[in-house]
Amino acid sequence: MPQDAFTLRYVIRELDERLRGGKVSRINQPAKDELTLFIYTQKGTVKLEICAHAQNCRLNIAEGGAHVQQAALSFCMLLRKHLTGAVIKSVAQPGFERIAAITLDCAGDFDRAERVLYCEIMGKYSNVILTENGRILGAMKTTSLESGAKRILFTGAQYELPEPQDKADPTDLAALERAMTDGADADFIAAHVTGISYATALDIEAAFAGKAGANDIYEYVGGKFYAPCVSYKNGSPSDFKVCCFYGEKRPCPSLLEAQTAYYDYVCKKKAFDDKKRKLDSALRSAEKKCEKRLGIILNRLAECRDIEDVKLKGELITANIYAIKKGDDSLTAVNYYDENMPEVKIALDAQLTPAQNAQKYYKRYAKLKRTLEALAVQKRDTEEEKAYLESIRCSLDGADDISDFEEAETELITLGVIKAENTPKNKKKETPRAPFRRYLYGGFTIVAGRNNMQNERLTKGLAERDVWLHAQRYHSSHVGIMTEGRDVPDDVIKTAAEICAWYSEARGGAKVPVDYTFKKFVKKPSGGKTGFVTYTDYKTALAAPDGHAELRCDDEQ
Secondary structure (H helix, E strand, C coil): CCCCHHHHHHHHHHHHHHHCCCEEEEEEEEECCEEEEEEEECCEEEEEEEECCCCCCEEEEECCCCCCCCCCCHHHHHHHHHHCCCEEEEEECCCCCCEEEEEEEEECCCCEEEEEEEEECCHHHCEEEEEECCEEEEECCCCCHHHCCCCCCCCCCECCCCCCCCCECCCCHHHHHHHCCCCECHHHHHHHECCCCHHHHHHHHHHCCCCECHHHHHHHHCCCCCCCEEEEECCEEEEEECCCCCCEEEECCCHHHHHHHHHHHHHHHHHHHHHHHHHHHHHHHHHHHHHHHHHHHHHHHHHCCCHHHHHHHHHHHHHCHHHCCCCCCEEEEECCCCCCCCEEEEECCCCCCHHHHHHHHHHHHHHHHHHHHHHHHHHHHHHHHHHHHHHHHHHHHCCCCCCHHHHHHHHHHHCCCCCCCCCCCCCCCCCCCCCCEEEEECCEEEEECCCHHHHHHHHHHCCCCCEEEEECCCCECCEEEECCCCCCCHHHHHHHHHHHHHCECCCCCCCEEEEEEEHHHEECCCCCCCCCCEECCCEEEEECCCCCHHHECHHHC
16 A cells, blocks of 8 residues: 555545544543544544554544543553544644654643654554653553664654655655656555655556656656546455556545545455454364364274173173183183074183172173263264354355344354453443345345354244245255245245355355255254254255345445
8 A cells, every 4th residue: 555655645644634623522442552532623522543564554534433441541541631622733744754753732720732643654664752841741552772772662752753865755756856867657656755655656657658757757746647546456445545547446536535545445344354263273172172082982992892892702601601710811612692502702700700700891891881871972062063163164155244143253253262351340241143144036035044043033933934045955045935924936046046155155166056945844843053053845946155245225224
C-alpha cells in the first residue's frame, strides 16, 4: 500500500480540514500499537485511528463506536492526562516526511500548553510521540542509550525528525531537475525521489506513458491528477490511492473516504483470518488428541483379540482336569469345539493346582471381557466426538463472515477445546446469533445453517411440510426450503441441493449426492450431539456445488 509521504500529504490535508478546531473527548488504546482518539467537531464526533503496526501503519478516520477497554496502557494514560479536552490547532506534515504533526492547545486546571503529537507512519519504524516545547513527554515505542538506536526516544529527550534520505525532494523542482536529466521510469523514481513508494511510482509512470520528467513529477505530487480511489485486484480492495492509472478502481469523494473503505476491508479481513486461525489451531489440536485416543483404544482392542482363545483354554483345562497333576507346566488336550479335533498345547503354572490354573484363565477371560465392554463405549464416544469435530471443521471451512465463527467458538468452549474469555462479574456474555444464509429463488425462500447450533435451530424452525436437505455421507449445512404448503419445483430443489453441496465437506467435488425429505421425517435422537439428526423417506439428488451468491438476501431477514 502506498503509505508514502506523497499519499500521507493528502491524508494530512484532509485531516486538517476535518479536525481543525475539534476537541479531544476520549482516548483509547485497543492494542499496544493502536490508538483511537474521539474528537468532537462541529460536524459531529470523529473517530481518529492511529496505528503504528509494521504492516498496517496508518492515520485514518474509522467507523464504529468506542472499543471496550478493560485496562488502559501507560501510554494511553499519559495521553489522557495531557490531551483530554485539548483543541486541535492543526494537522501538518513536517517537510516531506511520513509524519503527521497534530498540534493541540491543551488547557488544564492550572496551566495551558501547546503540545504536538507526532504520528510517524514509517512501516516497522512507525511510532507515536507526544512532545511539549520540543521535548518528549512519552512515546508508544521507546529506545534507550544502550540500544544503539539512531534516534533517542525517551521521556525528556529532544525530539528530532528522522535523518533525511539522500534523494530528491519532489516538492522542490530544482532538486528534481538536478536528480534527472531525462524521463524516468518507476524504478528510477522510487530509488531517487524521496517519499515516493514503488506503487506510486508505477502510477506516475503510467500517467506519463512510461517516462516522467522532473516537471511531470513535480506537478503530479502537487495534485495535478488528484482523483482518490480504491484500487481492486481479483474483485477485492488491494489499495487506496490519490490517483490510479491502471487496473480496476472505484472512485471516492475524498482520500479519507478511500482510505476508510480500504482499511475497513483490511481490518475485517484480518479479524476474520485471525479468528479462523485461532479456532482452526484449537480444532486441529483437538482432532489430533481425538485421533491419538482412538488409536490407543484400537491398539487395546487388538490386545483383546485372543479373548475366545483364553476362554477355550480355561474350559479345556476344566474338561481335562483329571489328567493334570500338580507340578505340570503344560497340557496337551483335544479341542472338541473344532470339528477337526486338533490338539492344543496349553501353558500351566507349575506352582498352581489344576483347578487354580483353570481359574486363572477364567479370571483373565473375565477381565478381557470387561475391558472390551469398556473399550466399546470409549470407541463409540470417541468416534462420535471425532465426527462432531469434523462437522465443526466443515462450518469453519465454509465460513464467509466473522460472525460465522461465534457459535462455532461456543461449541469449542463447550467441548473444553478452548477457554471462555473472561467477562466482568455479573455480566454473562451472550453468543451473538448470526442470521441464516438466506436465498430467494423461484418464489421460494431457501435457508442454510452456518454451524451446528444454527443447523439445529434451522431444522427445529421448519414446518412439517418444508423440505430439508443434507449432503449424503458428508458433513454439511442443514438447508431448508420454506414451502408454505406449496409443491416445490425440481429447479428449486436443484438450486437448494447445489447450495447444500457448496457448504459441505465435498465442495471440491464435481457432483455431490444430496438427500432431501420433508422436515416431518427428520428427527433428533435423544442425547444426540448438537446438529445431529436422523431422517427417513428421502430422495437423493446429484448436485454441482454452487454458493449462488447472486441469490443471497441475508440482509432481508
